Amino acid sequence: MSHPAPPDDAWLDAECRRLLQFGRRVIHPVGGAAWLDGDGVPDLDRPVHTWITSRTVHVFAIGHLLGVEGCAPIATAALHGLRSTLHDDLDDGWFSAVDAAGAPTGAAAKSCYDHAFVMLAGSSAVVAGLPGADALLAHATRVFEQRFWDEATGRVVDEWDRAWTEPAPYRGLNAAMHSVEAMLAVGDVTGAGVWHERAARIAAYVVGLASSYDGRLPEHFGPDWSVDLDLNRDRPDDPFKPYGATVGHGLEWSRLLLHVEATLGDDAPAGLLETSRLLFDRAVTDGWHADGEPGFVYTTDWDGTPVVRQRMHWVAAEGIAAAAALHRRTGETAYAERYATWWDYVVTHLRDVERGSWHHELDPGNRPQASVWPGKPDLYHAVQATLLPRLPLSPSLASAVALSDRTPPPA
Known part of the structure; x- marks a missing residue:
């Protein structure tokens, strides 16, 4: 059986730069990063999100390290949004x-997910x-240390x-x-080994969890970390807390453990x-080509049956990076064969050569749709898929790029 040839480093570099070009209009007038539509135009009717702004800092800081002209001003402007618009000056932390x-939306809760990305943004910057x-x-x-790290459990x-x-x-x-x-990035940048040790404690918990559930990681827990396998059964396509096992997270954890x-x-x-290996094999067995069409399904139930069959771009990106x-x-x-196959899938189905970036969501027949992820608000997963295969497993991404033979322009 023949396999497609994987892209070479020159192609990966060009794709990384093409993706960064798509996001050049990302800065929102109020500060931070805007939600981009399918053409890379800011959708100013949507809120400014801390996680998108943080990821914008991260990828454009890396773009600057790669020597891509114009990335430093974008990363700096998004970073300023984290220090101003998105920061809660009254109670501290980030909305x-x-x-x-510039007013906080919803209940203005403070989430670990957002604050982790602020740390990643800061470290890359x-x-x-x-x-x-x-x-x-x-x-x-x-x-993060004061509010989200739980020393007693070694989790967040x-x-x-x-x-x-x-x-x-809720714990997630x-x-x-x-x-x-x-934490891996912060430890690399600051030299404070405690951050690496904390990452290792969480990783050890995931090792036990994966073994207990045959590689299908539970995502949702009670305050004592009791597993809740039925959360959001009535809303299975929730973009952040979907029901069941999330195939892409199995792949992402597979890479992070390494x-x-x-x-x-x-x-x-x-x-x-x-x-x-277990997480990777389970994600591939349950998720890849699971319903007669190429691509990864979004989620499965606890027997491995697909639940949400849409194909999300980030899952393919994480598959590439894990392989x-x-x-x-x-x-x-x-x-290596999986890696080549999944890049072939991205080029055939996800990569949008006309409008830019990658389609963020495809239907089960691999046609673009937007039921979960309208527009193209996120460069993070795709950009990392072009970089991680070219770098060592340690240190973390921005530090590894800085140690490569690239010379950045002045900030």
Whole structure:
């Protein structure tokens, strides 16, 4: 059986730059990053989100490190939005989103997911030497340490009310996952090993969880970390808390466990490689080509039956990155073949050569649709898919790019 050829480094570099070009209009007039429509035009009717703004800082800081002209001003403007518009000057921390007038939307709760991305943004901005980056990172790590890290469990609190008076009862693996990503980056940038140790404690928990559930990771928990397998059964396509096992998160965890292993070395928890393989194999078995069409389904039930069959761009991106990581770690050709197959899928179905970026969502027949993710608000997963295969498993992304042979222009 023949396999498609994987893209070479020159193609990956060009695709990374094409993606960054799509996002050049991202800065919102009120501050922070706008939600981009299918053509890369800011949709000013939508709120300004902290997670999108943070990811904008991250990817354009990396773009600057890659020497892509014009990235530094975008990253700096988005960083300023985190320090001003999206920051809660009254109670501290960051709002999840603000409206076009700069007022917080919804209940103005403070989420671990958002704050983890603020830490990631700060760490990447420090590596890129952006103005205000050191202050943002110091501020973000202090808030995270005080409010979201739970030393007793070695995990994270998911959400607080605005004034930090009481944490919500919900605990979630998605916030924990992005906390691991941020903690690895913060440890690399600051040299404070405690952040790597915290990432390792969460990773050790995931090793046990994956083994207990045959590689289908539960996402939702009560305040004592009791598993809730039925949350949102009536809203299975929720973009942040979907019912069932999320195929893309299995792939993302598969990769992150290898980053933890590479970072901690002999001090890493046991079982990271084995669990990475388990999560990868389960995601592929349950999710890839599961209904007669190529692509990854979004979610499955606890028996592996597809629930939400839409194809999300970020899942394919994480599949690519996980396959690359496992191939780098093991040298096994099966992972290289998956990597090539999934890039072929991206080029055939997701990559939008006419309007830019990647289609964020396809229907089960691989036609563009927008039931869960309208527009193209996120460059993060796609940009990382062009970079991670070309870099070592440690250090984290911005630090690894900075150590490569690229020379950034002045900020």
